[in-house]
Amino acid sequence: MLIGRVIGTLVATRKDDSLVGSKLMITQPLDIDYKPVGDPFIAVDTVGAGIGETIIYAEGTASRNAAGKPDAAIDAAIIGIVDNLDVYKDVLEKQ
Amino acid sequence: MLIGRVIGTLVATRKDDSLVGSKLMITQPLDIDYKPVGDPFIAVDTVGAGIGETIIYAEGTASRNAAGKPDAAIDAAIIGIVDNLDVYKDVLEKQ
Amino acid sequence: MLIGRVIGTLVATRKDDSLVGSKLMITQPLDIDYKPVGDPFIAVDTVGAGIGETIIYAEGTASRNAAGKPDAAIDAAIIGIVDNLDVYKDVLEKQ
Amino acid sequence: MLIGRVIGTLVATRKDDSLVGSKLMITQPLDIDYKPVGDPFIAVDTVGAGIGETIIYAEGTASRNAAGKPDAAIDAAIIGIVDNLDVYKDVLEKQ
Amino acid sequence: MLIGRVIGTLVATRKDDSLVGSKLMITQPLDIDYKPVGDPFIAVDTVGAGIGETIIYAEGTASRNAAGKPDAAIDAAIIGIVDNLDVYKDVLEKQ
Numbered sequence: 255m256l257i258g259r260v261i262g263t264l265v266a267t268r269k270d271d272s273l274v275g276s277k278l279m280i281t282q283p284l285d286i287d288y289k290p291v292g293d294p295f296i297a298v299d300t301v302g303a304g305i306g307e308t309i310i311y312a313e314g315t316a317s318r319n320a321a322g323k324p325d326a327a328i329d330a331a332i333i334g335i336v337d338n339l340d341v342y343k344d345v346l347e348k349q
Numbered sequence: 350m351l352i353g354r355v356i357g358t359l360v361a362t363r364k365d366d367s368l369v370g371s372k373l374m375i376t377q378p379l380d381i382d383y384k385p386v387g388d389p390f391i392a393v394d395t396v397g398a399g400i401g402e403t404i405i406y407a408e409g410t411a412s413r414n415a416a417g418k419p420d421a422a423i424d425a426a427i428i429g430i431v432d433n434l435d436v437y438k439d440v441l442e443k444q
Numbered sequence: 445m446l447i448g449r450v451i452g453t454l455v456a457t458r459k460d461d462s463l464v465g466s467k468l469m470i471t472q473p474l475d476i477d478y479k480p481v482g483d484p485f486i487a488v489d490t491v492g493a494g495i496g497e498t499i500i501y502a503e504g505t506a507s508r509n510a511a512g513k514p515d516a517a518i519d520a521a522i523i524g525i526v527d528n529l530d531v532y533k534d535v536l537e538k539q
Numbered sequence: 540m541l542i543g544r545v546i547g548t549l550v551a552t553r554k555d556d557s558l559v560g561s562k563l564m565i566t567q568p569l570d571i572d573y574k575p576v577g578d579p580f581i582a583v584d585t586v587g588a589g590i591g592e593t594i595i596y597a598e599g600t601a602s603r604n605a606a607g608k609p610d611a612a613i614d615a616a617i618i619g620i621v622d623n624l625d626v627y628k629d630v631l632e633k634q
Numbered sequence: 635m636l637i638g639r640v641i642g643t644l645v646a647t648r649k650d651d652s653l654v655g656s657k658l659m660i661t662q663p664l665d666i667d668y669k670p671v672g673d674p675f676i677a678v679d680t681v682g683a684g685i686g687e688t689i690i691y692a693e694g695t696a697s698r699n700a701a702g703k704p705d706a707a708i709d710a711a712i713i714g715i716v717d718n719l720d721v722y723k724d725v726l727e728k729q
Contacts, residue, residue, distance in 0.1 A: 255563070255581040255614055257549070262381070262436035264352070266405060268396050269429030270415045278350070278405075280381055280436055286547070286565055286579045290441055294381045296350040296405060300612075301553050306440035310551060310563070310581060312614045314409055314599055320555045320612035327395075327415035327428040329350055329407045333612040334554030341547035341565055345591035346575055357476070357531035359447070361500055363491050364524030365510045373445070373500075375476055375531055385536055389476045391445040391500060401535035409504055422490075422510035422523040424445055424502045452666070452721035454637070456690060458681050459714030460700045468635070468690075470666055470721055480726055484666045486635040486690060496725035504694055517680075517700035517713040519635055519692045540658070540676040540709055542644070571642070571660055571674045585707075586648050595646060595658075595676060597709045599694055605650045605707035618707040619649030626642035626660055630686035631670055 255312050257336055258283045260303050264296055272326035279303060279332060281311060286341050297330040310334035350407045352431055353378045355398050359391055367421035374398060374427060376406060381436050392425040405429035445502045447526055448473045450493050454486055462516035469493065469522060471501060476531050487520040500524035540597045542621055543568045545588050549581055557611035564588060564617060566596060571626050582615040595619035635692045637716055638663045640683050644676055652706035659683065659712060661691060666721050677710040690714035 262280035266273075277299040283292045288308065300320045303309050309332045311317075317331035318324050357375035361368075372394040378387045383403065395415045398404050404427045406412075412426035413419050452470035456463075467489040473482040478498065490510045493499050499522045501507075507521035508514050547565035551558070562584040568577045573593065585605045588594050594617045596602075602616035603609050642660035646653070657679040663672045668688065680700045683689050689712045691697075697711035698704050 255583075255612075257581065259440060261438060261440055262434060264405070264431060265433040265435070266429040266431055269405065270395060272414065273429060280434060282441060291578055293386055296352065300555060305437050310549070310554065312612045314411075314614055316599075316603065316612045316614040318411070318414075319557065319603075319610050324610075325414050325419075327350075327407045327411045327426065329409055329411040331612065334551040334558060336549060336551055338550040339547060339565060340550070342590050343546060345544060345546055346567060354535060356533060356535055357529060359500070359526060360528040360530070361524040361526055364500065365490060367509065368524060375529060377536060388481055391447065400532050409506075413506070413509075420509050420514075422445075422502045422506045422521065424504055424506040449725060451723060451725055452719060454690070454716060455718040455720070456714040456716055459690065460680060462699065463714060470719060472726060483671055486637065495722050504696075508696070515699050515704075517635075517692045517696045517711065519694055519696040540678075540707075542676065576673055585650060595644070595649065597707045599709055601698070601707045601709040604652065604698075604705050609705075616707065619646040619653060621644060621646055623645040624642060624660060625645070627685050628641060630639060630641055631662060 255310050256283055258309055258311050260305050260307050260309060270327040272323055286339055295330055297332050298328050299332045301332060301334055303332045303335060308336040310336060350405050351378055353404055353406050355400050355402050355404060365422040367418055381434055390425055392427050393423050394427045396427060396429055398427045398430060403431040405431060445500050446473055448499055448501050450495050450497050450499060460517040462513055476529055485520055487522050488518050489522045491522060491524055493522045493525055498526040500526060540595050541568055543594055543596050545590050545592050545594060555612040557608055571624055580615055582617050583613050584617045586617060586619055588617045588620060593621040595621060635690050636663055638689055638691050640685050640687050640689060650707040652703055666719055675710055677712050678708050679712045681712060681714055683712045683715055688716040690716060
């Protein structure tokens, strides 16, 4: 899983039936310093995430599992809202 | 899922049976400013997308789900036509 | 799916049983101008592709579907021979 | 599979039900010289890994298999603790 | 599938049960000129590959298929030993 921020929404009237009723959120991947890394993508929201919220997302089968739609045309989903990251970067100096 | 633009079509007489009847669209991935990012690829159209349309696409199992062909030799499919992107980039400044 | 060119063959006597009888083709990914992009890889041929042919390939489950071997140790397969690419790059200038 | 180091934990009260009870560990991918490579990500711990431990992780279906939750919203999991890497780099000079 | 060279082994006492009995080989991806490309990773050996051998490897479901463990925490496996690569690079000049 990875962390990201919801930065927008996508509207599509003509879309796969399995996406009907799903909120399509434009999501910017973040690194653990909350800095943007990589390109934004579209994820289905499954936890009621709002614009500006820092979230966790999953890809592939995990995303369809989160959406409860194993047969859907979904390959990325927001699966949690980040409360807190506790990071101990000093352990990276260790051999 | 990601957004892209249909920039062409691919014709292949000799191909896997599961692709017969599917429109093979050359698709250029776009970023959220509609600028090309990464390399074009081939996606099966499942929503009647035309040349020049801005679309949403999915990869892997999600693409076969969209095509309604779980056993097909498909790993990318166009699953929606973008009406609108509402992007709030200022939320990226937030810690 | 993506396009590529068959640039060679790989011979392996000791290999997974599921690969026995499959032609292992060295495949160079191409962009839509037929220029090499990325690194060559090994794909199972499922359409009788020859050296130098421009092909379509799929990865993951789609490749096992094309080979008709859902339980095989295959993660890439040649699934079609490209007759023609019709590309309309001017549509990329459109907002 | 790849190796990494556990560098932190993520707390999320609002998350997919399938993640309840799972420890979400911030994991930094490492190369075989134990140097950071690529971006940290979130993995479910399945072997009791602690902060600073060098681990093995798997992605996709393998991660759900390790967590024993095939239908979960999980796409990366810690599946082992590295005792030792025996590396013979000289074999790379061989043609 | 891709080619690589076995450059070492990884020892892990604490690991997912599905890995018990599997040899964990440190594998360096190679290009078709046998030059290292990308980062080493850990693959389960399924064909008795030794240190220094040039191998073929598969990822994802294909790797679990090769290991004969569809429910394992495996996402990469060595599936063959390369005898020979016949490469015809001149076909890349062709339009």
